[in-house]
Structures are given as structure tokens and as C-alpha cells.
Amino acid sequence: MAGxxxxxxxxxxxxxxxxxxxxALSNAPVGDAIWLNLPSTGxxxxxxxxxxxxxxxxxxxVVPEDHGHIPAISVKVTSPYGNNLHHMENVTHxxxxxxxxxxxxxxxxxxxxxxxxxxxxASVNIDWKTGIAxxxxxxxxxxxxxxxxxxxxRKLEGAVEAIHENLLYLKSREAEMRTVSETTNGxxxxxxxxxxxxxxxxxGLQVWYLKRFFQKKKLI
Amino acid sequence: MxxxxxxxxxxxxxxxxxxxxxxxxxxxxxxxECVYEYVLxxxxxxxxxxxxxxxxxFWSSDHPGIDFTVTSPGGNTVHNLKGTxxxxxxxxxxxxxxxxxxxxxxxxxxETVSFYIHVGHIPTENNLAKDEHLDPINxxxxxxxxxxETVTAEQxxxxxxxxxxxxxxxSTRKRVIGYTVGEYIVLALxxxxxxxxxxxxxxxxxxxNRV
Numbered sequence: 319m320a321g322x323x324x325x326x327x328x329x330x331x332x333x334x335x336x337x338x339x340x341x342a343l344s345n346a347p348v349g350d351a352i353w354l355n356l357p358s359t360g361x362x363x364x365x366x367x368x369x370x371x372x373x374x375x376x377x378x379x380v381v382p383e384d385h386g387h388i389p390a391i392s393v394k395v396t397s398p399y400g401n402n403l404h405h406m407e408n409v410t411h412x413x414x415x416x417x418x419x420x421x422x423x424x425x426x427x428x429x430x431x432x433x434x435x436x437x438x439x440a441s442v443n444i445d446w447k448t449g450i451a452x453x454x455x456x457x458x459x460x461x462x463x464x465x466x467x468x469x470x471x472r473k474l475e476g477a478v479e480a481i482h483e484n485l486l487y488l489k490s491r492e493a494e495m496r497t498v499s500e501t502t503n504g505x506x507x508x509x510x511x512x513x514x515x516x517x518x519x520x521x522g523l524q525v526w527y528l529k530r531f532f533q534k535k536k537l538i
Numbered sequence: 539m540x541x542x543x544x545x546x547x548x549x550x551x552x553x554x555x556x557x558x559x560x561x562x563x564x565x566x567x568x569x570x571e572c573v574y575e576y577v578l579x580x581x582x583x584x585x586x587x588x589x590x591x592x593x594x595x596f597w598s599s600d601h602p603g604i605d606f607t608v609t610s611p612g613g614n615t616v617h618n619l620k621g622t623x624x625x626x627x628x629x630x631x632x633x634x635x636x637x638x639x640x641x642x643x644x645x646x647x648x649e650t651v652s653f654y655i656h657v658g659h660i661p662t663e664n665n666l667a668k669d670e671h672l673d674p675i676n677x678x679x680x681x682x683x684x685x686x687e688t689v690t691a692e693q694x695x696x697x698x699x700x701x702x703x704x705x706x707x708x709s710t711r712k713r714v715i716g717y718t719v720g721e722y723i724v725l726a727l728x729x730x731x732x733x734x735x736x737x738x739x740x741x742x743x744x745x746x747n748r749v
Contacts (some may be wrong), residue, residue, distance in 0.1 A: 319622070330733075334726075351576075352563070352573050352574065352575055352655070353574035353575070353576075353636070354573065354574075355574075361566075363565070363566065364563045364564065364565055365563070365564045365565075365650075366561055366563050366564060366652075367652075367697075367701060374622055377692075427608060429708065445563060446561055446563060447560045449561075451561065467675060467679070468677050470683075471679070473683075474679070474682055474683060474686060477683070477684065477686045477690070479685075480690070481686065481689050484690070484693045484697070485693065487697075488693065488700060490695055491697075491700050491704070492700065495700070495703065495704055495707055498704075498707050498708070499707055502707070502710055502714055505711075505714050505715070507716055508649075509714065510713075512718075513718065513721060515720065516722050516725060517725060519731045521729065524729050524733055528733065528736060531737060532740075535740060537740070
């Protein structure tokens with residue numbers, strides 16, 4: 319998580335109180351994720367359509383209920399071709415990371431394992447990051463020895479590059495769709511003409527056949 | 539003292555890293571699906587969009603739509619959209635806490651909704667302690683980041699809409715081929731049936747009584 323990565327750098331500063339405050343705040347289960355309510359039976363799935371060669375980083379934590387008991391959940395993450403990327407049973411937290419090998423719909427399914435509580439809903443905090451949001455800025459800062467404003471500007475530069483890539487991707491998708499539309503357009507014209515042609519041919523055949531039939535029956 | 543000032547400025551910078559950001563996820567809405575997001579500071583701008591994808595509409599030309607409601611931690615409805623198949627939203631959070639984003643599907647067919655929620659924070663004087671001063675560069679960087687985030691959000695919206703358009707196009711392509719070939723077969727069958735029927739009208743067993 320972006321918050322965690324930058325908080326670890328605060329140990330350089332002399333103010334221990336604020337270091338602990340920031341560390342405490344960063345470890346609190348709030349900040350940059352979505353929460354889902356898992357019903358006691360049934361699966362809840364989230365999916366995303368991701369391109370090829372994109373880094374995916376996700377964290378999930380089960381929020382403890384009011385009386386301190388932490389319900390257990392099971393997770394299963396599948397690729398668009400059905401490969402199992404991450405499968406854990408009866409856990410309260412975990413994380414998974416992978417680089418996409420194929421473009422398509424990636425599915426992460428959660429279901430509740432605590433059947434003893436009966437009717438209680440488990441809340442899962444999912445922090446799902448793809449692409450530029452999953453980049454480890456802490457290691458970049460360490461490697462290139464940059465910090466502060468320069469690091470922030472570097473992050474903004476990364477965001478702009480991601481925007482540019484997305485734009486190119488949208489452009490290529492639009493081009494593909496335009497091809498499909500134009501083929502369909504051509505096909506509609508051809509098939510309608512063929513339909514008219516078949517109609518005429520079939521009625522011609524009918525008339526010829528009936529004429530031959532009546533001539534054979536000596537009616538005409 | 540200058541060193542302390544720099545430290546506070548850097549801490550302010552670190553604090554503003556807590557901007558919430560998720561990728562555009564999709565959920566299947568059977569009846570009601572709720573997603574929760576935590577807003578850290580009061581006055582943060584919560585923005586996002588959602589698009590209903592993957593619904594094969596048969597006759598009608600427009601999607602019937604789903605309802606979208608945002609509830610604040612105090613229980614008030616902050617934002618409400620009815621019967622829409624995709625829209626953008628933006629509001630200023632009246633209080634910090636857990637916000638509930640609910641999708642309600644009034645029809646029996648399950649829908650897949652692709653959504654994106656972003657909580658943006660720009661540091662102001664209220665967020666810092668009394669003896670700190672706000673470094674204008676931090677504010678400018680935060681504003682730049684928020685501007686870039688709006689572009690990213692637009693792109694995610696466009697991507698989701700493009701996915702839905704692609705579904706429609708694929709469906710049209712399949713319909714064109716399927717229905718035309720079916721039409722030809724039915725036409726040929728009907729005319730063959732016609733011929734057979736006329737033949738049967740002239741058959742010997744019936745002919746002497748009729749024609």
C-alpha cells in the first residue's frame with residue numbers, strides 16, 4: 319500500500335512520537351481499500367478485465383466482529399483461462415501478487431468459512447491495485463536515493479505515463495471495434511441482397527416445378 | 539528550527555499519500571450489492587463512476603438501468619441515481635468515516651457493474667497542527683495529483699463503456715449471421731411445404747371429388 323511504503327521512511331526523523339502515530343495510523347484497517355460484506359452462505363466475487371503483462375497486487379483482511387471473534391474466509395483467484403492463481407482456505411488475512419500472462423477477466427472469489435456464528439456477516443477489506451498503483455515506490459526511492467518532492471514528482475510522472483498507455487490501449491480497442499462494426503455493416507448489405515436473391519430463386523423453382531408437375535398430370 | 543519546519547513539511551507530504559484509490563472492479567448485482575469505502579478527512583472529494591456491463595438486451599434499445607445510492611456514516615443519503623446504466627458521480631464528504639455505495643437491481647436478471655471510487659485529499663490548514671505551516675508546494679502537488687486522477691477516472695469510465703459497446707457489437711454480429719442463415723432455411727422449408735401442399739391437392743384420391 320502506498321501509505322505503508324512511505325511511512326516506513328519516517329524512522330529517519332527524530333520525532334519518535336509522530337513516528338509511532340504515523341505507523342499506528344498506517345496499520346489501522348482504514349485508508350485505501352474497499353470493504354465487502356460476505357453473507358454466511360454463498361460466494362461474493364469481484365472481477366476486473368486486465369490487459370497482458372500488468373502487475374496485480376492485492377491485500378485482504380477480515381475485520382473482526384464486535385465481540386472480538388475474527389471469522390475465517392476462503393479466497394480463490396482465477397485467471398481468464400481458468401488457472402488457479404491463489405487459493406487459501408480458512409484464513410483471516412493474506413495477500414497475493416502476480417503478473418498477468420493473458421488479457422481477460424480476472425476473478426477473485428471470497429466465501430465465509432465460519433458457519434458456527436450463524437447469520438453473521440463477515441466484512442472483508444480488499445486492497446486491489448493494478449499497474450502503476452502497485453509499483454513499489456519505496457524501492458525506487460532507495461535505489462535512486464530520491465526523496466520528498468522529487469519522489470512525489472516521480473510518482474506523478476509514473477501516473478502520466480500510465481495515462482498515456484491507457485489512452486493507446488483505448489485507441490487500439492476502438493480500432494478493433496470499428497473493424498468489427500464495418501464487417502457487420504458489409505455483411506448486413508450482402509445478406510439482405512442474398513435474401514432477396516434466395517427469395518426470387520426459390521419462387522422461380524416453385525413455379526418451374528409446379529408447371530412441370532401439371533404438365534405431367536396433363537392438366538395444362 | 540528550519541530543520542523542524544522541513545520535517546513537518548515532509549510529514550505533511552507523507553500524510554497526503556493517504557488518498558484512496560482502487561482499480562475499477564466489477565461485481566455482480568443480484569438484488570443489492572454494497573461496497574464500503576473509508577474517507578479519512580472531512581471535506582474530501584469522493585469521485586467515481588460505474589457502468590453496467592454484460593447484459594444481453596433482447597428487444598429494447600436501452601438498458602433498464604440500476605439504482606445507485608451513497609450513504610454517509612451518519613445514515614444520510616449523500617448521492618442518489620435512479621434507473622441509469624452508467625454514470626459519473628462526485629461529492630464532497632460531509633464527514634469522515636465509512637461510506638456505503640449501494641447498487642440496487644430492480645429486475646430479476648443479475649447485472650455486472652464495473653465501478654471505480656476515488657477519495658481525493660488536498661491538505662489544508664485544518665489538517666495540520668497549530669505550529670506547522672502549509673508548504674504551498676505540497677498543496678500544488680496534491681492538486682496536480684487530483685487533476686491526473688480525474689483523467690485516470692475518465693479513462694476507466696471510457697474503458698468500461700468500451701467493453702459494453704464491444705459486447706453489443708459482438709451480439710449484433712452474431713445476430714446478423716444467425717438470423718439470416720435461419721431466415722434462408724425457413725424460406726426454403728416454407729416454399730418446399732407449399733409445393734408439397736399443392737401437390738397433395740392434385741393427388742388422385744382427392745382429385746375425382748374436387749377438381
